Amino acid sequence: MKYEIEIDVNLPRDKVIALFDDTENLKKWMPGLVIFEPMSGEPGQVGAQSKIVVSTGKNNCEMIETITVRNLPDEFTGVYTTDGMWNENKNLFTEVNENTTRWKSVNEFKSDKLLMKLMMFLMPGAFKKESLKFMQSFKTFAEK
Template sequence: MKFEGYIDINKPIETVAKYFADPKYLGEYQEGFEKKVLEEGEKGQDGAISKMYYKNGKYEMVLTETIVSNNLPNSFEAFYHHKHMDNTMKCEFTALSENETRYQVYVEYTRIDWFMPRLISILFPGMYKKPARKWMENFKNFVESQED
């Protein structure tokens, strides 16, 4: 299952990339984010592996992120592993003007092996797009609210 989306942010590309690259800001736009812990490699570099911890109510989730390619401020690509699913995400940042940046996301779920998520992906594919879209909107609002 694949999907993509974009949002335009009223900040320069360097500013947008700065906030995107720093994990201390993840909790500002990803609901439930608790922490990101580097497990292997150099922080933010190609091949770096980190654990990402999320909690929503009683539900806890741990993702393993492997950075495939970090070419910020222009692009970032990573592979995410969870015990029930795997996906890749590529983000591209394009300067539309001196003070406007397009943030484009491409996501592909390559493995879903738990019954309910697989059923949801078949019956309601939009359910996987909604959180990604919400995080993009949250990110836009967060970055635009920052005084640089």
């Protein structure tokens, strides 16, 4: 399953990138983040891996982030893996004008688990909604 969503952040691109690229800010805008723990490489750089744990209500979801593209201020891409699930998240940043940045998120999900395949087929909107929730949370944090 693949989809794209975008949001405009009312800040210049350099400020958006500075906030997005600082791992110290993650807990300020990533709902449910419990742990962000660098495992190998330099955090935020290509090849770096980190453990991320996100609370999903009653359970925690643990995943491994691997940075695959770092071409800021234009693109930042990571692959997120957990048991039976693979997600590539490509973040593209463009200048709309001197005070507005368009953040486009291109997501691709794959799974070898039947239940997850069914969810992706039957409820693709739930995945988009969750992605947009994170983007909206960042926008709110960044514009304050």
